[in-house]
Amino acid sequence: MAVSLDAKQTYAAEFTSSAKELGGPPWLREIRKTAIGRFETLGFPTQKHEDWKYTNLAAILKVPFKPAILGRPDGVVAEKLEPFTFGVLKASRFVFVNGRYSPRLSYLRPLPEGVRVASVAEMLRSDPGAIKKHLTRYARFEDDSFVALNTAFFLDGAYVEVPRNTVVEEPIHLLFVSTSKDLPIVSHPRNLIVLGAASQATVIETYAGWAPDVTFANAVTEVPVGPAAVLDHYKIQREAETAFHIATMTVHQNRNASAAFHSMSFGGAMVRNSVNTLFREEGGSLTLNGLFMPAKTQQIDNYTRIDHNAPACTSIELYRGILGGKSRGVFNGNIWVRKDAQKTVARQTNKNLLLSKEAFVDSTPGLEILADDVKCSHASTIGQLDEGAIFYLRSRGIDEEAARNVLTYAFAADVVNQVKVAPIRIKLDQLILSRLTKASTIEENL
Amino acid sequence: MLEIKNLHVKVAGKEILKGIDLSINPGEVHAIMGPNGSGKTTLAQVLAGRLAYEVTGGSVRLDGKDLLAMKPEDRAREGVFIAFQYPVEIPGVSNAYFLKAALNAIRKYRGLEEIDAMDFVSLVQDKAKLLGLDETFMKRGLNEGFSGGEKKKNEVFQMAVLEPKVCILDETDSGLDIDALRLVANGINVMRSPKRSMLVVTHYQRLLDYVAPDFVHVLVDGRIVKSGDADLARNLEKHGYGWIVEEAPRTQAATT
Numbered sequence: 001m002a003v004s005l006d007a008k009q010t011y012a013a014e015f016t017s018s019a020k021e022l023g024g025p026p027w028l029r030e031i032r033k034t035a036i037g038r039f040e041t042l043g044f045p046t047q048k049h050e051d052w053k054y055t056n057l058a059a060i061l062k063v064p065f066k067p068a069i070l071g072r073p074d075g076v077v078a079e080k081l082e083p084f085t086f087g088v089l090k091a092s093r094f095v096f097v098n099g100r101y102s103p104r105l106s107y108l109r110p111l112p113e114g115v116r117v118a119s120v121a122e123m124l125r126s127d128p129g130a131i132k133k134h135l136t137r138y139a140r141f142e143d144d145s146f147v148a149l150n151t152a153f154f155l156d157g158a159y160v161e162v163p164r165n166t167v168v169e170e171p172i173h174l175l176f177v178s179t180s181k182d183l184p185i186v187s188h189p190r191n192l193i194v195l196g197a198a199s200q201a202t203v204i205e206t207y208a209g210w211a212p213d214v215t216f217a218n219a220v221t222e223v224p225v226g227p228a229a230v231l232d233h234y235k236i237q238r239e240a241e242t243a244f245h246i247a248t249m250t251v252h253q254n255r256n257a258s259a260a261f262h263s264m265s266f267g268g269a270m271v272r273n274s275v276n277t278l279f280r281e282e283g284g285s286l287t288l289n290g291l292f293m294p295a296k297t298q299q300i301d302n303y304t305r306i307d308h309n310a311p312a313c314t315s316i317e318l319y320r321g322i323l324g325g326k327s328r329g330v331f332n333g334n335i336w337v338r339k340d341a342q343k344t345v346a347r348q349t350n351k352n353l354l355l356s357k358e359a360f361v362d363s364t365p366g367l368e369i370l371a372d373d374v375k376c377s378h379a380s381t382i383g384q385l386d387e388g389a390i391f392y393l394r395s396r397g398i399d400e401e402a403a404r405n406v407l408t409y410a411f412a413a414d415v416v417n418q419v420k421v422a423p424i425r426i427k428l429d430q431l432i433l434s435r436l437t438k439a440s441t442i443e444e445n446l
Numbered sequence: 447m448l449e450i451k452n453l454h455v456k457v458a459g460k461e462i463l464k465g466i467d468l469s470i471n472p473g474e475v476h477a478i479m480g481p482n483g484s485g486k487t488t489l490a491q492v493l494a495g496r497l498a499y500e501v502t503g504g505s506v507r508l509d510g511k512d513l514l515a516m517k518p519e520d521r522a523r524e525g526v527f528i529a530f531q532y533p534v535e536i537p538g539v540s541n542a543y544f545l546k547a548a549l550n551a552i553r554k555y556r557g558l559e560e561i562d563a564m565d566f567v568s569l570v571q572d573k574a575k576l577l578g579l580d581e582t583f584m585k586r587g588l589n590e591g592f593s594g595g596e597k598k599k600n601e602v603f604q605m606a607v608l609e610p611k612v613c614i615l616d617e618t619d620s621g622l623d624i625d626a627l628r629l630v631a632n633g634i635n636v637m638r639s640p641k642r643s644m645l646v647v648t649h650y651q652r653l654l655d656y657v658a659p660d661f662v663h664v665l666v667d668g669r670i671v672k673s674g675d676a677d678l679a680r681n682l683e684k685h686g687y688g689w690i691v692e693e694a695p696r697t698q699a700a701t702t
Contacts, residue, residue, distance in 0.1 A: 392534045395494050396548035396604065397522035397555070406547065410538025410587075 035151035065186035068098035089423035099187030114163035154190035164196035178215035195229040211240040255281035290319035294327035301330035323359035454503035464668035480665035490616035523555035525611030529601035594621035619653035631656030651683035
């Protein structure tokens with residue numbers, strides 16, 4: 001409690017001292033002020049809070065993080081980013097170092113007319129009117145301390161706007177690098193992805209970093225999806241095992257909008273992925289597809305909330321956890337089906353594989369149904385590798401370790417196979433394999 | 447080639463096999479028949495190396511080597527193949543991947559190079575045709591959603607690709623319709639060779655109509671109570687196991 005109180009006061013004091021650097025148009029400054037006020041009222045969530053009951057934040061709160069402005073993020077060169085890219089994938093790349101846009105590391109490939117990929121800071125300077133319509137309109141900070149902190153402190157982030165009836169064929173890769181050479185650094189990337197009516201786009205958010213850098217990224221991404229628009233979104237967590245990461249994604253779907261969010265978490269000492277989606281109008285479809293694979297002492301907490309607030313929408317959620325070492329994982333899934341949301345289809349599944357006796361996972365699927373004409377289901381499993389399957393593989397000449405690895409790899413397949421973009425899928429395969437001990441024997445037979 | 451001597455096996459503390467003696471020479475096909483609960487599947491499982499099956503006495507030698515001391519994967523690499531009665535389903539691992547991994551593990555053990563990708567494809571196509579399996583089958587998850595018949599075909603298909611020295615078929619005919627039975631039997635017959643031994647474990651005569659055994663053994667209550675040629679199997683089909691079960695204690699008394 002004392003730690004949390006200290007941390008709270010530190011952040012509040014920093015807001016006062018850095019108000020100038022934070023800046024922005026007057027309307028934004030007002031919002032920032034309200035947000036920090038709200039943060040001071042809320043404080044950091046404790047495990048008494050229903051949405052945070054499985055993750056103790058003490059580890060984050062006791063590190064004296066300094067705002068990114070004070071850090072020296074030099075030394076990030078393009079070659080160092082190579083491992084976080086996707087091989088042959090043709091994609092525009094927008095890079096942020098400690099939450100600030102790096103033109104030097106970024107490049108845009110030709111994009112259809114009217115598509116804007118820019119930095120939020122730049123938008124606030126050059127076209128604040130365009131961004132005002134959306135920025136801070138979706139991710140509510142009234143009841144969320146980390147969104148409040150982000151709103152108060154963000155310097156920059158990615159702005160992606162796809163105008164109506166426009167199809168962006170190539171993925172847009174947003175790469176967020178957290179790095180610190182001396183001080184522990186906190187950054188608050190703030191992203192806005194706006195899809196116009198009947199537009200289509202694929203957006204990748206990668207969070208990256210290197211040990212032994214101690215960093216904390218508190219990211220917020222707001223995503224309004226226009227009528228009949230189609231979004232394929234990937235969030236790939238590959239920060240160092242010394243990094244802290246809390247990310248909130250808030251999605252609003254309009255009529256017949258179709259969105260898929262793939263959350264793939266490998267890195268980080270402590271990671272929280274929060275996904276909040278809202279069907280505002282009827283006919284929408286949503287896929288939440290998640291894989292979390294902590295090892296050693298990593299903690300990865302996934303909180304999802306799907307709000308069916310309109311009729312005839314479909315949500316399919318599949319999260320799989322593969323936990324090794326002494327790691328901890330959380331799946332906390334919440335689906336709300338409101339009174340008028342008739343003809344809702346909602347399916348939620350969370351399956352977890354424990355690779356060691358000391359790994360631990362909390363799985364809480366949840367459905368609140370207030371409508372009566374719906375098809376909803378949820379399921380959750382926690383288990384070990386099937387000894388019968390291991391024996392079967394061994395009986396054909398495959399050694400035990402390789403058998404365990406291939407079955408672990410197979411466990412992730414349902415999630416990985418949902419990834420439509422082949423180079424991303426291949427990269428995910430590699431990341432999964434790289435966390436297995438005898439990966440080479442798997443790879444050579446693929 | 448395979449030499450089983452006085453084999454005693456316990457499962458969950460209960461003795462199931464009570465002294466099995468069986469010697470199979472290269473080129474021979476032996477059938478083991480017996481009523482339910484006689485220990486047929488236990489014999490197949492213990493040869494495969496299943497942990498739950500505890501060997502309390504006796505020995506099994508493969509070309510003179512102690513089979514029971516080997517890990518399951520080493521038994522396979524030494525050339526023992528068991529076609530299981532209930533093969534497991536493994537979603538996410540394709541048949542193609544599985545078979546290639548198995549084949550390469552066995553080849554590596556024998557000091558051979560990994561199989562060339564093109565050679566693997568043509569090998570697999572040849573053997574699949576033999577069993578009437580279509581091409582999409584290789585991409586599907588291992589036994590995933592397969593019918594009972596498809597699983598059995600897959601076992602014999604794997605056997606055909608891996609080319610073991612000793613083939614042990616555990617109730618491979620159960621659950622097959624007549625067309626599938628013919629294909630499976632054909633797959634087995636094609637593999638008969640002067641260098642290969644086979645042990646066909648079955649409850650019924652019907653597979654033996656297609657795969658003619660050189661020797662037939664009847665297993666009752668954990669012991670082989672009668673051995674003979676193919677005629678013995680036909681006799682069992684006609685008269686059931688009753689007469690042998692009644693005769694069994696006497697046979698037993700005579701040998702002890």
